[in-house]
């Protein structure tokens with residue numbers, strides 16, 4: 001069928017509806033892509049092989065964006081999504097793709113970024129390391145309570161839905177709209193059992209659900225964290241300090257879920273949801289959970305950051321360690337170290353490891369974990385990487401032989417790039433959650449560093465996100 005352009009409405013600048021568009025590929029950020037009259041068209045919620053009518057919402061010289069109005073033909077690649085909330089919930093947007101295809105598209109995103117943005121000589125790119133569990137892989141989920149939950153289309157057609165309270169996830173890009181979740185396949189049980197039990201308990205006991213616009217209501221958030229060692233932390237966040245109601249609820253939860261090893265709670269009367277600046281109160285069990293990686297033990301407190309897919313974090317760190325190829329003699333820097341998981345993971349193969357991270361609490365966790373594991377050769381310093389790295393710092397801590405980097409999505413600040421070139425380590429191992437900024441930084445380093453190895457890793461099945469590790473080696477001048 002040829003693509004046909006129909007002008008809808010009378011308004012002069014109304015953007016067109018394009019009919020019978022065949023989706024060809026998946027591009028960066030997981031957007032499906034088609035080509036219409038030499039222009040690229042990006043469409044969410046479509047997969048290669050779909051034939052769709054697309055309402056254009058943005059039109060530029062080189063590209064267009066739109067959304068699917070009608071699915072005319074569905075791609076043979078599609079499978080039935082596992083979750084009943086697929087399509088409305090913001091998570092797991094790739095459930096309609098078999099995991100094998102998700103991995104292919106992720107691999108391709110990394111290759112595209114390196115070819116189009118880095119534009120450097122490419123080594124052979126290793127096949128992506130997939131996650132053994134493509135569901136139930138998360139070790140942390142955060143649910144939000146709302147007294148005005150999002151109604152699905154079917155519910156909108158029922159005239160009098162009685163219960164307007166819900167607990168679940170945010171509707172994408174809407175801070176005040178919560179989708180009531182009755183099943184989620186991202187975290188192993190008892191995540192669903194606890195959340196669903198709480199909803200029933202709250203409704204039976206007439207407890208109020210939070211209203212984020214008015215800032216009132218009792219039940220606010222629920223955080224569930226688990227580890228591969230079988231430990232389970234539950235943090236209940238209340239919008240009001242109602243002593244008896246809190247005690248009753250937590251007692252009942254403890255009785256119903258004896259597998260909880262750490263039961264904590266927080267009173268949050270602030271406007272925002274973060275608990276990082278609030279006191280975490282103890283109800284029962286330990287105040288932390290323990291994770292294990294090889295011979296290392298990691299202590300995870302209620303506010304500690306830990307990679308959300310533990311099994312794949314192990315794969316990722318193993319790749320970083322293999323690329324660093326340490327012999328025991330090297331001074332290693334772990335920049336953007338978080339709670340020092342990579343630093344501590346490579347410490348037994350290095351002379352000394354220096355971790356830098358700008359959240360002071362994460363640095364405290366990193367130090368505690370180094371102590372717990374009797375690692376005497378790690379140092380952790382709190383500060384912004386671009387301010388910390390200077391001549392004094394290198395003089396004090398020793399010039400690095402290897403630098404491992406794991407920056408946030410924005411990638412490296414140009415000052416950091418300059419300091420890397422100036423410090424001139426033999427190797428740079430760059431771990432990234434954004435292949436586009438990583439590719440940009442590889443280009444900036446290219447005069448001094450050659451791209452030697454590339455290994456994509458999938459930390460987040462059912463989403464378009466991809467992690468990539470590269471090894472850069474100093475060029476001999």
Ligand code: SAH
Pocket residue numbers: 305306307336337338339340341342356357358359362383384385386406407408
């Ligand atoms: N490598 C760690 C954490 C990586 S996440 C792990 O695997 O667990 C990136 C980390 O960089 C976060 O902890 C964030 O707080 C930190 N960060 C972000 N910008 C920073 C900056 N400018 N200087 C130092 N640390 C920064």
